[in-house]
Amino acid sequence: MTLIENLIQNEYFQFFMILSGTVILAVIFKFVAKNYIKKIAEKTKTKIDDIIFEVVTKYIYLFIILIGIYVALEYLSILIPYAPQVDGMFFIVSVLMVSLVVSRILNVLIGDWLTVHRRFKRMPQLIGKIITIFIYIIAFLMVLSYFNIEISPLVATLGIGALAVGLALQDTLKNFFAGLHIISDRPVNVGDFIEIEGDISGYVEDIGWRSTRIRTIRNTIVIIPNSKLAESTIINDSMPEEEMSVYVECGVAYESDLKKVEEVTVDVARKIQETVPGAAREFEPFVRYRTFGDSNINFRVILRVEEPVQKYLVTHEFIKALKERYDKEGIEISWPIMKIYRRG
Structure with missing residues (x-):
């Protein structure tokens, strides 16, 4: 009986038992979280709680082990002279872990908010970096406060350093x-x-x-x-919406029947709108005469595409089809010419 009592009172045995119990508790928490809590999160429509669950579960598991190590070390008399250092070390680790969890959760929440809004399907990395930097600055100040380090002289020193760095990194800061x-x-x-x-x-x-x-x-x-x-x-080209107009500049000879030119051109454009992938099916194309040029009467054909990048294919197919139709109808697109009149 005395042997068992001595064993129980042995600080190294107590250290081992607390550490073992903490690991067992962490494993039990991970098992419950994975097999029960996770299933509840999976039943919801949104995926955001699943992502947060994965982040939080991982760090709670590590935090339980961290607390167990800290409590177990308290039983070792050999570490009593180093208690302030041990406490400080665990405080720093705890603050860093909490900062990391908060940073990741905020990034997930903001990323989800941006994804919901159509114009922000992908979150710029800069937003995530700014959030992370801000959180770690707060964590750094908390650590300084814990160790009773005066922030004012540090801020003054950092101010002078920041000025020097700012002058050296003007373009980067800009x-x-x-x-x-x-x-x-x-x-x-x-x-x-x-x-x-x-x-x-x-x-x-x-x-x-x-x-x-x-x-x-x-x-x-x-x-x-x-x-x-x-x-x-x-x-x-994506604002205020993806769908956009496409202008195709054209011109016909002065001898052309402008009414016929408009009818033929609109007919070709209408077929392009109905058949070419990416063209806005419901849009009615039209023609607007613009100027009397040196060799042609110039006009603009207005078509419409569903996405900005589709304008290249639509323009390509329209020009081919319009040239072929003009050749069949006998409509001339003149090249630059100069008429010389001779007197006498």
């Missing part, structure tokens, strides 16, 4: 704040089809902390500094 401006003002969103100066067009793939990535029709990535994008003239 791009960073331009990225914040793009996200807040929303001239473009991830997934939009845009055209900017320099004959660059394509889909916005991501708005990062320094640059914006655009995927072109050729399936290449164009990387544009945020500051340059913010200062550029942008044509956003």
